[in-house]
Amino acid sequence: MPHRRTTFSKFIIEEQRRTTTPDRELTALLNDIQTACKFIASATSRGKLLEPVTPRSMAEVADEIMLRESEWGGQLCGVLSSLGAEPYPIPQIYPRGPYLLAFDALEGASNLDIGQTVGSVFSILRAPEGATEPQASDFLQPGTRQVAAGFALYGPASTIVITLGAGVHGFTLDREIGAYTLTDPEMRIAEATRQVAIDSSNRRFWEPPVAHYVDECMQGAAGPRGADFHLRWADSLVAETYRLLVRGGVFIVPLDTSDSAREGSGLHLLYEANPIAMIVEQAQGSASTGRGRVLERTPRDFGERVPVIFGARAEVARLVGYHELSDRGETFTFETPLFSARSLFRAG
Numbered sequence: 001m002p003h004r005r006t007t008f009s010k011f012i013i014e015e016q017r018r019t020t021t022p023d024r025e026l027t028a029l030l031n032d033i034q035t036a037c038k039f040i041a042s043a044t045s046r047g048k049l050l051e052p053v054t055p056r057s058m059a060e061v062a063d064e065i066m067l068r069e070s071e072w073g074g075q076l077c078g079v080l081s082s083l084g085a086e087p088y089p090i091p092q093i094y095p096r097g098p099y100l101l102a103f104d105a106l107e108g109a110s111n112l113d114i115g116q117t118v119g120s121v122f123s124i125l126r127a128p129e130g131a132t133e134p135q136a137s138d139f140l141q142p143g144t145r146q147v148a149a150g151f152a153l154y155g156p157a158s159t160i161v162i163t164l165g166a167g168v169h170g171f172t173l174d175r176e177i178g179a180y181t182l183t184d185p186e187m188r189i190a191e192a193t194r195q196v197a198i199d200s201s202n203r204r205f206w207e208p209p210v211a212h213y214v215d216e217c218m219q220g221a222a223g224p225r226g227a228d229f230h231l232r233w234a235d236s237l238v239a240e241t242y243r244l245l246v247r248g249g250v251f252i253v254p255l256d257t258s259d260s261a262r263e264g265s266g267l268h269l270l271y272e273a274n275p276i277a278m279i280v281e282q283a284q285g286s287a288s289t290g291r292g293r294v295l296e297r298t299p300r301d302f303g304e305r306v307p308v309i310f311g312a313r314a315e316v317a318r319l320v321g322y323h324e325l326s327d328r329g330e331t332f333t334f335e336t337p338l339f340s341a342r343s344l345f346r347a348g
Contacts, residue, residue, distance in 0.1 A: 008034050008160060008171045008180035019166045025097050026147065029075040029124065033101075033150075034160060034180055036069035037120060040105065041158035041173060044118060058112055059083065062105035066120065075099050077127045078134035080302060082107075082271055087136055096132045099147070100125040100139055102271040107151075108236035117155035119238030123275040124148045139270060139302065143295035149275035151238045161187070161242065163282040168245065187245045189285035193312040194229045195249030197240045202256055209290065209322035210254040212332045237267065241276050241310070245283055250311035252319070255290070266305040269297065273308050286316035290323040 006014075012030050016022045040062045056064075063083045070076060071088075074095035079088040082104035090096060103122040111118050124147045127134050150162035158173035160180050170184030196217055203211065217229035234240050240251045256265030266289075267273040277287035277294035287294040288309045297306065309319050322332055 005174075006182040008162075008182070011169065011171070011182055012162075012164075015164055015166070015169075019164065025075040025099065026124070028073050029070065029097075029099055029101070030148065030162070032070050032073050032075070033066075033122060036066045036105075037152040037158070037160055037180075038173065038178070039065045039069065040120060040152070041154045044106075044112065044154040047112065047115075057109070059106040059109040062109075062120065066103055066105040066122075070101055073097075076101055077131050078138065079103075080139050080270065081105065082268065085302070087134065087139065089133070098127055100127050100134060102139060104268070104271050107238055107272070111234075111236055116234070117153055117236055117239040119154060119236065120152040121238060121272055121275050122150055123271055123278075136302070140299045142298045143269075143274035143277055146274060146278050146295075149278040151241060151275065151279070153238050153242055155239075159183075159242065161245065161279060163279050165278075165282065168279055168283040170245070184246075187283050189244060189280065189283045189312060190248035191284075191312055192314045193248040193250060194227055195232065195243075195247060196229055196252070196315075197232050197234070197243070197249060198252040198254070199233045199235070200231065202258075205256045205258040206254050207257060207290075207323075207326065209319060209326045209332075210252060213319050213322055237272060237276065241279065244280070244285070244311050248312060250309065250315040250319075252310075253308045255307040266307040269294075269299045269304045269306050270302060273306050276310060277308070280310045284313070285311050286313045288316050288320050290320060291327070 009031055012027050043061055044058060063081055067079060067088060071090050072094050075097035076090055076099050077096040078100045080102040081088055101122060101124055103120060105120050106118055107121050108118045125141050125145055126147060128138055148164045150160060153159045160171045162169055168187040169182060170187055171180035172183040174181045198214060216224050220228040243249065244251055253266050273294050280287045289306050290309055294308060309316050325332055
């Protein structure tokens with residue numbers, strides 16, 4: 001029955017009752033974020049119809065929406081936007097709260113020109129005790145300290161995926177009633193997969209472990225994996241993550257070894273890699289840089305980027321093993337059938 005549907009707001013309240021001590025400030029903040037996502041969904045659906053109204057880019061419009069909807073409620077003492085080089089100061093007219101918010105209001109914005117899915121990504125951290133004007137360094141916390149994380153998709157349907165640290169849940173915007181409604185409770189990533197998402201245009205700059213992994217997958221049933229894999233790329237972090245949750249797979253943004261990109265390749269740790277890694281792990285997947293758990297890495301600065309391997313545990317473990325072999329200067333030799341209990345490697 002329609003009246004029994006669980007809305008986003010109701011779910012957040014009930015989830016906190018079930019798993020933690022209810023936190024009214026966190027509930028209010030998440031509700032402000034979902035309101036911002038509704039506005040952004042509406043704006044992105046209008047596309048070029050907005051151009052005569054505003055000279056700003058859609059990314060700037062979305063950024064402004066997220067800032068304005070989250071700053072006023074008194075739950076935040078600091079905000080970090082993907083478009084800002086420094087934290088955004090909460091206006092003095094608004095009260096301060098215990099949380100920090102980092103976000104990319106319109107991830108994959110370039111996809112709008114071709115009618116593809118775009119989205120928002122956000123991470124919520126606790127501010128230092130008693131802080132009212134947080135320092136830049138206060139945002140530089142490892143992902144393990146996130147209180148909540150989520151992303152929204154704006155496409156054929158508008159969707160929010162959220163974790164409060166006890167599972168992952170998806171909500172679809174019911175435009176008839178104007179509310180995000182629970183449609184995908186307890187989302188899980190399958191442990192094994194034959195889906196690989198990676199941008200192959202920079203293959204010449206991949207590290208050997210990644211190149212070897214993709215090569216063996218692409219050899220198909222006749223190769224060492226004994227199965228046909230599907231290679232894909234949507235050029236959208238939120239779209240690939242949602243596909244990962246719904247259909248399984250592994251999503252790879254490898255280190256770019258070219259001289260021009262070596263220090264700046266991968267995903268932004270604070271407002272891309274960390275929130276998605278929290279979601280992936282809460283959905284029973286794995287999230288690694290290839291050389292360590294994403295969530296355990298402490299950011300050095302706002303702009304730090306890291307290579308990422310998200311998704312099915314078996315595939316992430318395989319890639320991590322290849323990185324370990326490569327770092328020891330050994331070659332890759334795979335000797336066991338697909339998804340066997342143990343992989344054997346030997347030096348060349």
